[in-house]
Amino acid sequence: MKRLVLLFAAAATVVANAQQNIGFRATDITSPVVNDDHTVTFLISAPKAKEVTVRGDWEADGGIGKCRKVDGVWQYTTPPLPSEMYTYRVNIDGVMMTDPTNPFTCRDVGSVFSLFYVDGGAGDYYQVHKVPHGTVATTWYHSNTTNADRRLTVYTPPCYEQNPGRYPVLYLLHGSGGDENAWTELGRIARSIDNLIAEGKAEPMIIVMPNGVCTTEGAAGETSDNLSFRPTMTNNIPGAYKNGIFELAFPEIVNFIDARYKTIPQKEKRAIAGLSMGGMHTLAISANYPDMFDYVGLFSAGVDFSMVDMDQPAYANLDEKWRIQAQKEPALYWIACGTDDFLYNNNKEILRHLDEAGMKYVWHESTRGHLWSNWRQYFLIFAPQLFK
């Protein structure tokens, strides 16, 4: 560790001229407003702007809304939106920004977005209700493979501490550009599982969300690289993408979790799932360690083999590994993809490989594309099928 020296003496020589308040919310505008008919109205105060546009991850109007100035405030109202969580940014004269008066944001890869929910369906699951709540912890495990302490997020269910019993474990993997915060921040996973457990739809389970970028210790800003590592798509990071190192090292994580937490350390009580790049990780991990997981979930899996070094141990002889995995008859091999996903055809190709290997799987085809709304909804369908 670099030697740290406190320099309070130096600070004391600075002439005091404190900015005791660098500007909290300076307007009475509340934006967005989710209306009773599930339309959503954005209100942006930008008196000198020539053009204001809202751009979000909904489908209506193509996710683009041109604002009109009404009583001096730029406004746009969407058509009615399906119940979901939505993220968006505002474009004011060519500058993309979060909604200036919305305090609720999340980071997706390198950009910060504003967010809101529409009630009445899936979106209800992503919100907090008066039900027993689990605990979300960020902690660190040591990886001998990468010779580093690495950060991961762990959800433990309500009553985990009081109950003397042991729990099944779901390992849940993020996509390219994501990190160990992605499933809690963008996936709203603690809320979904709290609510599914409270309704009796899902078994109480531990959910482990590791970091799948083996060149880093964890999320951008949370490692010893601090702010010098800026978040980017994982395929832009040399040595980080689909070389099979993370996949082959995965037992390190399982061993750490089994040692630290009250798990049931058996195949029948372990599941693994992942989105996009994490779907590819899931595919390879479960094929290479066929006695480790009884439940497998691929969410819009990034199964583009042209981008993978198929000579690497994790990816070599996959057809043969699938034959062995198929003979062990996993309790669930669940594959979900949207019809608009740019990986749709790649996923269909995987089905042909699995068919040849004699693997029994469930194919779930949804609408829409490579989107967090799909991944959140896949989880709501996948989690209730686990550990029954």
Added chain:
Amino acid sequence: MKRLVLLFAAAATVVANAQQNIGFRATDITSPVVNDDHTVTFLISAPKAKEVTVRGDWEADGGIGKCRKVDGVWQYTTPPLPSEMYTYRVNIDGVMMTDPTNPFTCRDVGSVFSLFYVDGGAGDYYQVHKVPHGTVATTWYHSNTTNADRRLTVYTPPCYEQNPGRYPVLYLLHGSGGDENAWTELGRIARSIDNLIAEGKAEPMIIVMPNGVCTTEGAAGETSDNLSFRPTMTNNIPGAYKNGIFELAFPEIVNFIDARYKTIPQKEKRAIAGLSMGGMHTLAISANYPDMFDYVGLFSAGVDFSMVDMDQPAYANLDEKWRIQAQKEPALYWIACGTDDFLYNNNKEILRHLDEAGMKYVWHESTRGHLWSNWRQYFLIFAPQLFK
């Protein structure tokens, strides 16, 4: 709990036109750049803007920097800044926003700010180094007083799980407008204590950060009010401010922590400290429960008695309570305030009360005002004095 209904069928009827990418970072600009001489350069791309200003919580130039357009990019460079963490926003033609290309943000009360560090002193402590790391968990306790599950943040030190031993506990309270995330997000407390422990300067300790706004379950966006509760200064919330309910109910939290965690449940191994409103809470809690805490820290304490109902049980007869507390001789009663703080004179008045009560205390007078830089630095001075 409201009955939740999945409406996947309804979603399937929407014509698919997925926004598979709603716009990640679209520029090669990196802002800010912390230069070797500790000046900081901001680069803002706003081609159509008439005026661009940076506003931050540093003292140089009054924290305001007017940008000039250089090669089509708005730029401003600060004078050299003392080592710290800094937050700022950008004003483009009257719209306040985060720096469009800086992915690192934090929320303070109702506004989202961009952030950066300057190395070489206190700022080093707020960053991650290659040292053993503790665990940060958000969990929930039940309050009989408010008849609600309430959210709190708990730091456990490195080796907490492996070590069979038990640990002292610091209770650390936020200010008005803050919540149970404030000390981890804005206070960078997990990094500071990891680094202090690694240097042998502080004892390994548990740090508990509850929510001091007794009308809520927790931080805005994290409760069953979801996004309908927007963050605001606590004194704007009816029934939430300095009525003594949180203070009198405090043993609920201590009992929960002693039951859940491997604590040393003795006065000699308990500390309490808080900033601003949390300093007032600390003052009242430690006076009302003089056998609970041996270490007390007031950081820029919000000790404006004109805003408190002195007839409430928590605030009644404080002078008499202080006399009793003084007789019990706390191991440390530490009071810190900046010379520019608008609460400076109120804190000096508290010293006179404590003098009359015969309380031995340590007065730490810093430069600057009612600022997170002071509170982060107070922690670096306070924590090493605990549990020795």
